[in-house]
Amino acid sequence: MNNTTNQPPTPQPVAGTPDLSGRPAVATPAPGGIVPAHPLVRRLLQDRVYSLAITIVIISVVASLVFPQTFPTFENFSQILLNLSIDTIVAVGMMVLLIAGMFDLSVGSMVAFAGGLTANLMYFHGVPVPVAIGAGLLSAVLAGWINGYLIAYQGINPMIQTLAMLGILRGGALLVAGAGIQNLPYWFNAIGQSRLLGIQMPVWYMLLTVALFGFLVHKTVFFRRYYYIGGNARAAELSGIRVKRMKQFAFILSAVLAGVAGILLTSRLGAAMSTLGRGLELRVITAAILGGASLTGGVGRIVGALLGALFMGVVANIMVIARISGLWQEIILGVILIVAVWLDLYLIRRSRGA
Numbered sequence: 001m002n003n004t005t006n007q008p009p010t011p012q013p014v015a016g017t018p019d020l021s022g023r024p025a026v027a028t029p030a031p032g033g034i035v036p037a038h039p040l041v042r043r044l045l046q047d048r049v050y051s052l053a054i055t056i057v058i059i060s061v062v063a064s065l066v067f068p069q070t071f072p073t074f075e076n077f078s079q080i081l082l083n084l085s086i087d088t089i090v091a092v093g094m095m096v097l098l099i100a101g102m103f104d105l106s107v108g109s110m111v112a113f114a115g116g117l118t119a120n121l122m123y124f125h126g127v128p129v130p131v132a133i134g135a136g137l138l139s140a141v142l143a144g145w146i147n148g149y150l151i152a153y154q155g156i157n158p159m160i161q162t163l164a165m166l167g168i169l170r171g172g173a174l175l176v177a178g179a180g181i182q183n184l185p186y187w188f189n190a191i192g193q194s195r196l197l198g199i200q201m202p203v204w205y206m207l208l209t210v211a212l213f214g215f216l217v218h219k220t221v222f223f224r225r226y227y228y229i230g231g232n233a234r235a236a237e238l239s240g241i242r243v244k245r246m247k248q249f250a251f252i253l254s255a256v257l258a259g260v261a262g263i264l265l266t267s268r269l270g271a272a273m274s275t276l277g278r279g280l281e282l283r284v285i286t287a288a289i290l291g292g293a294s295l296t297g298g299v300g301r302i303v304g305a306l307l308g309a310l311f312m313g314v315v316a317n318i319m320v321i322a323r324i325s326g327l328w329q330e331i332i333l334g335v336i337l338i339v340a341v342w343l344d345l346y347l348i349r350r351s352r353g354a
Helices: 039-046 048-066 074-100 107-125 129-153 160-175 186-193 201-219 221-231 233-237 243-269 280-290 301-319 326-351
Strands: none
Touching: 039 074, 039 107, 048 243, 048 301, 074 107, 074 201, 074 243, 074 280, 107 160, 107 243, 107 280, 107 301, 129 160, 129 186, 186 201, 186 280, 201 221, 201 243, 201 301, 221 233, 221 243, 221 326, 233 243, 280 326, 301 326
């Protein structure tokens, strides 16, 4: 294709995929589509991270006008960030998996099991806090290793394998946590209940996780290989990338982040419960897709996971302020997931000129 002085070079086909410079690419519009002439406007409309950020701002402004006494306050925004901190940490791991063209449905159960095992060891066996936390994280490594090995090396479908692991871990959470474990050690509870600058520590852990993996995924050669795996696993393997090993590592990473989130949530609540993390897998997948990931793999940015979780957190907060029934909140979450998947497919068709 020949470029003229009025036409920019042809970009990558799918928005959100980093080019060799690490900058996210902008999707090529479908033939006959109307594209704003200004590059900034075009990027805002076609990049899902930017468009999602604008949507969050608009929703927040409207909510501030409708609920001026409750929504636009420091306490409310702090609570929103606290509520989405656990989801975001798990969503970071899910984003890496989705970039590689996979997903993990067992993360919610991993949250409950890791937190329950850590609490069980401290409460019933007197295990020191650091050792108990290490055991909880080790259980996450083991679960992720099993998922990754059976999926990458044995060819089991990710949905089937992670659904099976979901059941195993949920049953394990019932065994180790029972009806609930309270009265956990002070130093363990302080991990999730202490504050810095008036904001609870889980928010800072979330921001640190997003910043760390945002750098790793977009600036290091190792993690950038997941884009090639998600785009074309066979071609990536032929180019020398150890696809199976990297897939297994991605599942271990996802499980470990879920384990970290589970231990953090248990610390924040001061109690372990076998019901923790129910429905979490759907929320984090929705957040990742809203934030620019695709079920077909090859695209996505870590900051998108944060923005996707923030969007859902803001919507949930508004529904609580508006006193909308929890049953309707579940329905709305399902609708958001359907819309997110439809948007993903729509953008893929546009990028291919369909």
